[in-house]
Amino acid sequence: MPKTKKKNAVSKTEGGVTFDTVRQLALALPRVEEGTSYGTPAFRVSGKILARFHQDGESLVLKVEFVAREVLTATQPDMFYVTDHYRCWPFMLVRLKNVELNLLRGLIEEAWRGLASKRAIAEYEARD
Numbered sequence: 001m002p003k004t005k006k007k008n009a010v011s012k013t014e015g016g017v018t019f020d021t022v023r024q025l026a027l028a029l030p031r032v033e034e035g036t037s038y039g040t041p042a043f044r045v046s047g048k049i050l051a052r053f054h055q056d057g058e059s060l061v062l063k064v065e066f067v068a069r070e071v072l073t074a075t076q077p078d079m080f081y082v083t084d085h086y087r088c089w090p091f092m093l094v095r096l097k098n099v100e101l102n103l104l105r106g107l108i109e110e111a112w113r114g115l116a117s118k119r120a121i122a123e124y125e126a127r128d
Contacts, residue, residue: 016097017104019053022060025105026051029112030120045115049091051108060094060104061086063111079103 019041026032026043033044042052051062064072069092072080079098086092094104113121 016095017099017101019060019096021101022051022053022096022104022108025108026112029109029116030123031116032112045112045120046117048115050111050115054093058096060096061091062094062107063114064090064092064107065114066090068110 023034023041023043027034029045031045032050035042035044037049037052038055040053040055043050049061049063051060053059054061069080069082069090073082073092079095079100081093081095082091083093094107116124
């Protein structure tokens with residue numbers, strides 16, 4: 001029996017990763033703050049966007065290096081894609097219903113490391 005989406009389309013997708021899981025992953029990193037961007041939930045580090053829920057209700061906009069984006073979108077188009085809007089920006093879209101949790105966890109952490117201060121990174125590494 002298919003799972004249903006909640007009315008606000010934020011907390012559950014068919015299979016894959018939920019937005020609540022994304023929230024837990026992002027907020028587990030030091031100095032990540034939740035707010036909004038373009039009317040959707042967003043996560044920032046030092047005032048810069050780390051990730052935000054896309055208005056399509058099914059994707060996550062995630063900060064990523066251009067080279068990594070090219071590799072991921074070319075090799076795993078069922079999970080990662082880019083729209084014309086993001087073509088010139090260091091972001092890609094993640095299909096939450098298809099992405100693997102551990103892969104997403106690593107990508108969120110990598111994006112965070114690119115935005116976080118050295119002190120925040122040191123705090124994070126000291127916890128482990």
